[in-house]
Amino acid sequence: MENTKVGVGLVIRNHSGVVMAAGLQYINASFSLMIAEAVAVLCGIDLAVEKGMLPIVIETDALSVVNLIRAGCPISSDIGMMIGDVIARLQNIIGSKVVFVSRTANYVAHILSKMALILS
Numbered sequence: 001m002e003n004t005k006v007g008v009g010l011v012i013r014n015h016s017g018v019v020m021a022a023g024l025q026y027i028n029a030s031f032s033l034m035i036a037e038a039v040a041v042l043c044g045i046d047l048a049v050e051k052g053m054l055p056i057v058i059e060t061d062a063l064s065v066v067n068l069i070r071a072g073c074p075i076s077s078d079i080g081m082m083i084g085d086v087i088a089r090l091q092n093i094i095g096s097k098v099v100f101v102s103r104t105a106n107y108v109a110h111i112l113s114k115m116a117l118i119l120s
Helices: 033-051 063-071 078-091 107-119
Strands: 004-013 019-029 057-060 097-100
Touching (some): 019 033, 033 078, 063 078, 063 097
Antiparallel strands (some): 004 019
């Protein structure tokens, strides 16, 4: 598989919707876009834990990733290993979950991910 340029955009809001933290990250990697979406979820969990913003509600526009997290995924696959990491981390944070939102609802994170690619 050839290298894929991945931009990750993250926005952390409090329970009132006020932005508390934001970030972007560029990753040059050899994995699928679905794995890239799972990496973004992991980065979001890590940032929220680092900032002490618990419990976590991860909002992503990657419906396939949300469905895999909800259903579990065979660990024997690459995406399964990533989903397993997401599930393991969230199990340690009571009240946390991953939900699907539309691309428009996830607009700021989407723009930050594009900025990560531009700045790379």
